Every structure is written in structure tokens, then in C-alpha cells.
Amino acid sequence: MKTIVSILKNELKQRIFSWVTLIFFLMLAFQMIWYTKGSFDFFANEGVLMNASSILYRNYAGMGMLMIIIIAIATGGVLYKDIRYKSAQWTYAMPISDKQFFVGRFLAAFLYLVILSTGMIVGHLLVPYSGIGEASRFGPTQWGPLFHGWIMFTVPNLFFYVALVFFSIVFTRKIATSYLAVFLVVIIFLIAQTSYETGGGDNIIAYILADSGGYVAAQHYTELLTPAQKNTELFTLSGYVLQNRLLWMGLALILAIASYVRFSFKYFIQAGTDKSKKIKENKKVVFSAASIKLPEVVKQYRVPNFLTKLWSLSKLELMNIVRPTSFKIILGIILLMVFMQNVTWNAAYYIGNEHPISSNMTFFRLQWGVFVNMLIMIWAGELFFKDKTVNIWQITDSLPVPVWVTQLSRLAAVIGLSFILSLSFILVSLFTQVLLGGASYIELGRFTEDLLLYRWAFLNFVLWASLVFFVGALTSHRILTHLLCVGFFIFLVVSFDMGIIEDLRLGYGFTPGIEDFSETSGYGIFQQSANWFFLLWLALGITLVMAGVWLWKRGSDKKWKNRLSLRNMQLGLVSKVVMVAFLGLFLFLMSFITKNVYENGNFVPEAEEERLDAEYEKKYKYLETKPQPKYETVALKLDLFPLERRAEFSADITLNNKKGVDTLFLNTKDFAQLTNIKLNGRELTIAKADAEQNLTAYRIPKAIQKDSLLQLSLVGTKQYIGFVQRDFQADLTNKGSFGSVQEFLPVIGYDSDKELLENRKRQEQGLTRLDSRMASIDDVFALSQNAYTTDADRVTGKLTISTEEGQIPFAAGVLQKMETKNGRTVATYMVDSPQVFNWYVGSSDYTVFQGKADKVAYSILYKPTHAFNIALYQEAIKKGVAFMETKFGANAVENQLQLIEIHRWQDDRYTFANTIALSEKEGWVANTKGLQEKAYIYQTIGSGLAKLWLQKKLTIANVQGADMFMLGLPEALGLQFVKGNLGEEAVNLLIEKKTDKYAKDKNNEPNTEPVLIYADGTDYMEENKGAIALYEMMESIGGQRFNTLLKEFGNTDPEKPKVFKDFYQKVLNAVPTAEKQRFKQLFETTDIL
């Protein structure tokens, strides 16, 4: 015991009172402040405080990359230093017990980290004074969680890491394995965390248990808390958190005990001296009698000789990396994990399992690419400093070989290594795809583009290796190079992920839209953007490599003056000129991208967007109640040029002018321009133009101000210029255009879509807090408005849409004819009976399947390779049409229905005049062998048909509860449809999914969750809780009775905008008395399901 105490005192004294410790401590404190800001931004709710207990717990569990780096570099040395500094020979010979020595050093390492980690506590305490938020964002200090979270997560995590590091060192007698072990654990954590966030659903327990730090468990825990609980909750050690802690603490104990048992002085002192390798010389010749003459040789030092050397050295260096067994083991582990990820990965977030199509087989790179990149950076750093590490540099640096030959050969070897890894990923993905039955879906082009280019793939690895090369040259220090490069990389990844940095010009190696691939339209405009951004980074990368050659420190104690001198010929004069040329190219590309992306208005930072929206509301809110004409009929001719991202349009519009207004306010979308505007044949004069807000006010001539109908003629264009960083501008994208008609036609009057709805953001922008995101049911003006669009009630029209040959255009309404002339395909659609004005248009290279469901002719427009579920969609359409006819006596679609596949990254579903448009992720590539996926397809069609019926039969007032009509009710009818066709089990699966989604998302409610009868347009509530509540009501009173009440409700005073609360009361009256209270609780409180 005395030995242990003595070792502890000595070690802690040495370590704690040092500048390094103080710097680490301060950095940890700073990191917690920085992480708090990031975590806080994740919690959208206005009620969540910046020093909320949930944030504390998550920070303590995650600990941050800095803590991990400190663990990696500070822990192993505690045990290994006697070997490293060759003091073991006398230290281990002292009269002390080797087991006590081990325990002492173990405790010293652990306690040192524990003491250091108190910097995290200090950081949390400093958060309110750090200036990252206004005083109102902070509550009283959460003293309980401040220490409880640290004890629950950080302290055990540190114990685990110390056990892991000691275990690795004791069993391998190499300190390097401890770095590798920590690195692997971090990789597994990051994959678990990102998989949890992106994959969600079915594998939650696996992701939670795979994370050694408990961060995913803490994240899951906090997601289930209300905002108030998020602020003050003292976590209980139960459920997933308990399971996670038990698992990893159990493992930590096993590792610690195993190391304790294995460690002995006699065993450990052999570290670094592998006697099995010692070579015995047979002949001990001391003097050789004859002098051996060395042969005469020809030596050449010309550029072709050097190039040959570069090639042979590159091969040699590559072989040196890939030959050792350790590399094969690492590669094997990585490939196995990629394989597992591809096997278990599914898009459970949306529908469920998807077919093993090639684009699904390359998703893993979004998580793995980041980690493999880090691995390659470390590999690269080690290789560049190889001569220094093995101490052969004095020999190699004095050889007559230029730096560019030796160092570039190493860079080439890293590039070769990156290529081998990327190729291995392709091979393992192909293997997985074939294994899962996807042999016929193999698209080698997809693999090549995703895994060999620059979307966290091969070329990114090359770029970052180039940076390592440069930093290595700059610092001439291996560890510093690792820290700077990996640190900078993690800083960028985390900053972009948290939204702290948005501008990709600051993200070396980053390209836009890396995950925005759609089977329908590929990467769309992101392709062009990514190409330019990649060229930008490539130019910089080449500059860095050349500068690296120039500055590489050959020898020791080289003066900066000499290294930076133009006379330093490590880089020849011509090469220096080329380097400057590449730097010039980089600057030119930067300016080119700046012009095309930023100056052209293709990217606006979030804060600026919020400022603009707030300003719009401040300036024009008064228009909300100012009478304006409304759309009544629309004859639109729209010519799409998706390849050019351009559209030209003209429209003859009849405006309803019941109130007799004197000024017409038109809002246009970015990049749309009205080139000609006439009212009743007269040119209009501009009363006011606000270019920043895209709002123009036109004076209506006095003579026609009182006309009840006005004829508005518009001619305009929309042309996207430049390329993008964040938005994919889907309304005009090649083979996948899809957008609202009001992307082209103006919104009349006040555009409420621009309003900021999150109270936190509103307050930041100086706007008043919203009690509700929709008008109250007593608001007379809002009661008179249509909930779908405020500038139209019901509209009829004719839409003539044309597109490039090879694509099929579509629009809202009933297709009259489609023809190809002059190299363009033209379709004419009619909306004969008045419809709500939520119309969309689009164009893609569809395959069209046509069929008939009773009297309804239907067309299914889908990507040619997505025929997986066409038969199932047909089945659902036929049954859905029959369901609507049986239950409601009519179909809203009359005699024609379109079902259309749209871009993956659009909203999930759109329903408008005779059309249901479903995102690619909503079932087109789903594997529908299972009941859940099949039920989901039925649900989307059933609810889509119900939506169409409701849009036509029900006039919905623009007040609270409107979304229960627009979303909740059709979803509930969809459930009824599923139950009738697929049975109770199918409905239960869907309800379970909705329940989960509601439970998860409700806690991210940015404002205050409303009760169902006052639903105010949140994403998570109406479709989930609302649908389930209504479905339960149906079950309570019987489906037929419910449907009858709905029909009656719609038929009563059909033109009068309806309020959901009234319908609720009507149904509630029919509910058996014993159940009334339950339904009141469901609809009139925010109690969870």
C-alpha cells in the first residue's frame, strides 16, 4: 500500500504541476464552452437553456476529441515511460512488488485524467460568462447534474480508457497499440453516433451499446425529455443508460484485471527487445586477410533517373505499408465493419428496408470516409517522418537524392494506400450487394463516383494527405503534425456538422451536396458545384505539396531564412513558378466560386436568411390583413429547360377582386423575374420595389379598381445562375425537376411562408414571441381564409408544360394530351373543377405505367430502374380507389390519377389536384417483402387519396387545427384503409412507427407543443399523434360512423371554411361516454400517447 501511495504521490506531483497540464485544463474548459454552444443549437426548443442539464450530460458523455487526444498521449506513457527512457533496468530492480507498481501507475494515470477532466466542470461553470448567449438563455446553475453527469459518464469513461490503454500496452508491450485501441474505440463511437442519427429505428440498442462513452445513450435519453426536463433532469441510471454503463464498466474491469494479472517486471521489461529476432553470427571474423575491392560504378543524377527512383521508391514505400500483418489486420477490421454496416444499414428512418441498390451500398462512406481519412492522415504523418522515427534520417538526408524524390514517393505511397482502401471498399460493397441479392442492380459508375472521387472518398484522402505533407514540412515534428492535422480536420467536421461554420470556402477538402444523391436526378446542380470546389482544393493541395517540398526540413537545425529562401533549391526555379501558378489558380477558383455561389445569391448563411425573413415580417406584416385580389383561374404556359436550369412562362390569370383594392403586391421567388405584367391589358406602374425581399407593389388603375374580376397577364423567366453550396434548387434540375407553380407565379399579398416560426429565432431577431404558429379559431379574418393558400381559394386552370425531349413533363390536373414537337415534349393539363391552389409541376425521364382502377385511369411515373413496387402501388391504388368509393361514395380524382416519383431529398409526400407525388425514399426502392413496408405503401396511397378527397370536399379555415384536417385526418383514413386491406397487425406496425416518431420529435418542438384541437402546423404532431388519436376515435365509434360524420360535416354549409375543433366536437359527441375522457385527454392535453 505504501508503494502505491508513494507512486501515486510522485506521479501526480510530476504531472499536475506542469504547464502542459494547465494548458490541457484550460483547453478542456474552453472545449466545454464550445460544445455547449453546439449542443444548445441542436435543441430547437425555446424553453431549453444553454446550461440545461441535458447539455451537461451529453458533453460529459462525449468528452470531446480533445479529451480523447489527451487520453491517448498522456495515459500510456505512465506505464511505458520506464521502457521508453530505459530506466526500467533499475526501476524494476527496486524492492517493490510489481503488482503494487502496476496498481500505483494505473491509479496515477486514472487520477491524473480525472483531475484534468475537472476542467470540463469549470468550463460548464464558465458558460454563462463566456458570451456565447444572452443572459436570458441561462438558468440557475444545475449543481446536481454538473457533478452527477461527470460522475455518471466522464469518470467511468476515463476508467475504461485507462484500462484499455494499459491492457493494450501490457499485452503487446508496445505503446503504439494503445493509440490504435483508443482510435478504434473512437471510430466505433462515431459510427454508432452517426448511424443512430441517420439510421435511427431498428438498431437503437446496437448503436447505444456500441458507444463506449454512453453519448448515444445520453442523446437518446434527452430526446425523450420535455424541454423543462431537459433543463433540470437528473438522469436516472436505468434503461439504456444503465445497460451501456454496465457493459463498458464490466469490460473495463475485465481489461484492468487481465492487465493486472499479466503484468510483471520480468515480463514487461522485455518490451522493445524481442530476443527471438536476434541474429547470431556464425563466423566471428575479426580481421580479413584480403582486402575486398569495391567495383567501379557509374553514378547518374539526371531527372529521368530521379523519376525512375520516384516510381521505384513509391512502390517500395507502398509495399512497406501493406506488407506487415498489422496492416492486413487493420484493413480486415475496416472491411468487416463496412460489410456489417452495409448488411445492417437500412433507411429505417423513412419506410424500412430498401433494396440493395448501388447508391445504398455507398452511403457508408459518409461515416466511414471521415474516419478512414483520419486513419490515412495518421499513416501519412508516420510515413513522412519515418526516417526521423527510426533515426536513419542523418544517413538518408545526406544521400544525393532531391527531397521531391524521397518525400513525394511517400506521398505517392499514401495515395496508393488510399486507392487500395477505396478499391477494397468497392469490392466489399459489391460483395455485399451480390450477397443481399442485388447483383442485377450493380452500377459500377455509382461506386466509382462515390468511392473514388471526392465525397469522403479517395480524392479527399489525397487532399488531406497533401495537407499533412505540408504541415509536416512546416513543423518538422511528427506528433505536432498529427495533432494539428487531425485536430483541424475534426474541428472542421464538427463545426460544419453543428452549423458553427456554414461557408464551404473555409472547409479544405469539403465539397457541397456529398449526401444529396438522388436516383432520379443524381447529384443535380451539386455535381457542378462539387467539381468546382474540388478543383479549388486540388489547386490548393498541389500548392501545399510543392510548398512542402520547398520547405521540408532536410537535416537538423535548418534556419527558416534558408528554408524560405528562393535560393533553397529543394524546389527548382521552374517548380517554384509552377507552385505560384497553382496558388494563383486557387485564388482564381476561389474568386470564381465566390462569384458563382455567393455573389449570385445561391448561398445565404442561416443567420442572414433569418434576418431577411424577420425584416420581411417587420416591414410587410400589415399586408396580412390588407385585402388583395386572389387567384381564380390560371392559364399557365411553362417551358422548362432543366439542363439550363431555366424556365420561361406566361400566364393569363383571372383575379378575384371582391374587395376592390388599389395596389397589387406580388412576391416572386429568387431568380424568378416578371418581364411583362399587365392588368386588364394595361401596363402597370410600380409603386414600390423591394429587391432584397423580392416584393413589388403595382398601382391598380383607378378605372378598374372596382372590377370584381381582373385579368392579369404575366410573362416571366426563371434562370438559376452559377451554382450552389446548400440548396439543390430542385424546381429546375435535370431529370428531376419538381416545384410549386408559385416558384414561377407570384404569391399575392403577404407571404406568410417567410415568417420565422421558432420563438428562439424570433426573439433573436427582435420579433414578438408566438403563442401559436397559426391564428386562433376566433380570428375572424383568418377564419375567412383558405388554409392551403392565402392568395387563392379554389382555382381552375389550364397548364401547358413543355420540357426537353427525352423527359416527360407533368402538372396538376387531368392530362389532356402529350406530344413531342420541335424537340420538346409538351403536355396539357386541365383543372376543370375548382381545386385548392397547391399545384406543382415537374419533369424527368420517367417510365410511365398506365392502368385503370374502376373508372379511374391512373398513370405511374417512375424512374426506369425503380420498377420494384409498381405492382404493389397498382394494387394499393385499385384498393384505395375502391375504398374511397365505398366509404365516401366518390373519388376526388374523378377519372384520372397520377402517382409520381420525385427526388429523394424533397419532402416525403405532396398531394395536389389529381396527383400524389412521393419522394424516392418513400417506397419506390423499398423491399416490400415485410408487412411493415407493404403497410407503409398502402398507407401512403390510402392517405394520399383521402387527402385529395378532403382537399376537394372540405374548405379548411386558416386557423389552429387546420393541419389536423390537412394531415392528421387523411393519415387516419389511411390507417383505416390499411386495416381493411392488410389487417390489424399492419396498422399496429404503422401506429408503432408513428408513436416513436412523435415521442422522439415532440421534444425538439421549438416552441410550445399545442394540443391537437389547436394544432398549429408542426411536422411531428398532426401526422403522428393526430392520426393515431383520430384513428382511435374511428375505432371507438366505428369506421363507418366516423366516415358518415365526416361526410355530414363536409356537406354542411360546404363553402364555409371549417374549423377542426367543430369536427372534433361532433365526433366526440358520438363517442361512448366511458371513453370521452380518454379522448379529451388525447385531443385537449399534450399528454403523450
Next chain:
Amino acid sequence: MKLEIKNLSKTYPNGVQALKNVSLSVGKGMFGLLGQNGAGKSTLMRTIATLQDPDSGDVNFNEINVLKSPEALRKTLGYLPQEFGVYPNVTAEELLTHIADMKGIVHKGERKETVEALLQKVNLYDVRTKKLDGYSGGMKQRFGIAQALVGNPELIIVDEPTAGLDPMERNRFYNLLSELGENAVVILSTHIVEDVSTLCSDMAIIGNGEVVLTGKPDEVQEAMRGKLYEMPIKKDQLTTYQEKFKVISQRFFAGKLMITVMADDMPSGGFDVKAPSLEDAYFKILSEN
């Protein structure tokens, strides 16, 4: 063939002045640079080997200005540093072939011949296919000299080559080094006097970054003939003798302390005449500095 070092000075950032105006002229043959640890030998060696920049001064080898054209010197340089490592997972043959390639021997056949001859020369031919991390200290050192000889260099720098070697390995090494000076300028930097006396035809002693003596070892040695006397004394008498005589060194012999005294005439008190050695000259210089 001549190496000219002129007024070389070097001060490290921590303030240590490693070289102070060092000037030397070294011709063909083996030149011994003798000095204590920390005297500045390695700094001088690294500077000549193009691995370090001096603050001032000049180094020329034949027509080559070493500081301005380091790449030219490297083409004709063989350098064995004081301490060096090897790539652990490669064999002696592979690494030597690699170095031969780097030294500009472009023909594969010549590379092979050179490597084989060198391995024979340093007695490593039998273990040429073994990984280098299994080599003993002496084997590594022999490998080091082999790599320095690749490409028939005209300037060879060997920095402390015998440090840490057992007597047999040291003998083996002397055998190797003895042939080096025939066709090249060889600088042997060492703190072991025996290395210089055994191998070198010319020498310099360096102390505290300064050249304190240059000459031929036998001349340096002979200059002291008739001036050295030795006697065994008790340990506690040392101070008394130091006060009384010019004691230039002391060593233990058969459990007794033997002191060496320098004087023009035989000192009284039982001294014996001592035949001078280079070591005595070295110690004399050290005692004076």
C-alpha cells in the same frame, strides 16, 4: 582532394556555442578529430555532411562549396552518423540496395555487385537476408560503414564509430576503417584516443567548440617524450600532488592510483619516466583547457 573548413561558428538557440571559429584543412587519408563528449565534434560533422547550417564560415571540398551546393557534396559523400537506426522490417541487402540506388548507381548489376562486395567487406554477407532489427550493435555499426562506402565516396565522415563496441568488434572495425583512407578524405570523429592513434595519419583536438591542436599523432606524441613521469600514490594524496606538480592525468592500475606528471626534469619522490602516448597529449590539452 582537400576539405577546407574556414571560420565555422554555430550557436544553438539555447545559447550553447557549439563551434567557435573552427578552421581545418584535411587532405587525403584518415583524419582524426578528437574531443570530449559535447566538444562540438558532431555539430562539425553534421555541418560538413550538409545536415546543419552554420551561423558563419565556409566549408569547401575540392571545388564544391558545401554550404551553397550541398547537393553536389552529397554525390561524393559517405556518412556514418554517431547514432542511427534502420528500418526494422527490411534486410541489410534490401536497404543497402536502396541506398545504392539513392546514391545514383543506376545499373542494377552494378548495384548488386557493390552491395555484395560491401556485405562481404563488413562480414555481413551471411546474414544479408535477415531483418535489420535483429542485428546486434556491432553488426549495425558495420552495416553503417557499408552504407557509407556505397558509391566509392571521396569524402567519408565517420562519427564516433567505435563507441559502445566490445573489444573484438572494435578490432573488427579498425580492420575495416584502416582501408578507408587510401582513396578518400576520411574524417574520424571520436572521443576515444586509441581510435586516432591506431588509424589516423593526421588529427585535431577540439574542445569547447574550438580547435586546440592539429598535427600528426606521432609528432604530437613525440613532442612529449622525456617530459612525462608517473608514480602510484594513495587516493588521499592526489590533492597534494596536484598542488605540487603538473598532474595531467590519473588512472587506476592494480587498485592503485597512478598519476602522470609533466615536467622538464625528473621530479623528486619516486617517479618513473613514462613513454609518451597520444592519450597523454590529449589529457595534457584537456588539462590546459
